[in-house]
Amino acid sequence: MSIKKRADGAEQPYSLGILKLRLPFVHYKLEIPDILQGMILCVVPLSITALMTQILGIPFEIAVAFVVLNNFLY
Numbered sequence: 001m002s003i004k005k006r007a008d009g010a011e012q013p014y015s016l017g018i019l020k021l022r023l024p025f026v027h028y029k030l031e032i033p034d035i036l037q038g039m040i041l042c043v044v045p046l047s048i049t050a051l052m053t054q055i056l057g058i059p060f061e062i063a064v065a066f067v068v069l070n071n072f073l074y
Contacts, residue, residue, distance in 0.1 A: 045071055 014021035022028055045067050052063035 041071075 014023075024030060046064070049060060049063040049067055052058055052066065053060050056063075058066075
């Protein structure tokens with residue numbers, strides 16, 4: 001549920017030039033598709049850590065660090 005209520009079609013309260021800043025739980029509610037997309041975006045890249053540890057022989061922590069760094073830089 002959103003904290004701030006607004007009329008349909010009204011402007012969002014925070015503007016960034018030509019863009020609008022919309023914060024989760026403040027301007028829009030969390031929905032099931034958002035949760036599923038977030039889970040997929042976390043699980044799929046982390047699945048490569050098993051291959052990195054087996055094939056490349058690197059420790060699990062370093063494999064996770066590689067994946068996290070790759071996701072932030074992507």
